[in-house]
Amino acid sequence: MPIRNVLIVDDSxxxxLYLGDMLRKAGYTVVTAENGEDAxxxxxxxxPDLILMDVVMPGQNGFQLTRGISRDPRYAGxxxxxxTxxxxxxxxxxxxxxxxRDYVTKPVDQAELLGKIKALG
Incomplete structure (x- = not known):
């Protein structure tokens, strides 16, 4: 399934703005969330077709949220x-x-991230 819609979860x-702008310019539709509850x-x-997940966030951290999402039958795929x-x-x-499915570190290298997204799609 091609990736078109991306949810970015980050408290910054x-x-x-940076990741959203990068992805929109590459042709993706972007939705953002600032914490786990919002996500x-x-x-x-x-x-979404893909989630970009920060780790350090208030409340539920990205590791906890990733575990919950990946174990939820509605979103496991x-x-x-x-x-991070x-x-x-x-x-x-x-x-x-x-x-x-993958892991990139900040500051994000645009070519690396877009390559990883393309590989998943």
């Missing part, structure tokens, strides 16, 4: 790419164990 307005609400309104400043190998491994 700057990151939401789940957005997903109920419109199921939606790929998640962790998009946490760049330790243990973070990467833990993110993948929670259900993420």
């Amino acid at each position: 307005k700057t990151e939401l 789940l609400r957005r997903m109920e309104q419109s199921r 939606v790929p998640i790419i962790m998009c 400043s946490k760049n330790q190998e243990t973070d990467r491994v833990w993110g993948m164990r929670q259900g993420a």
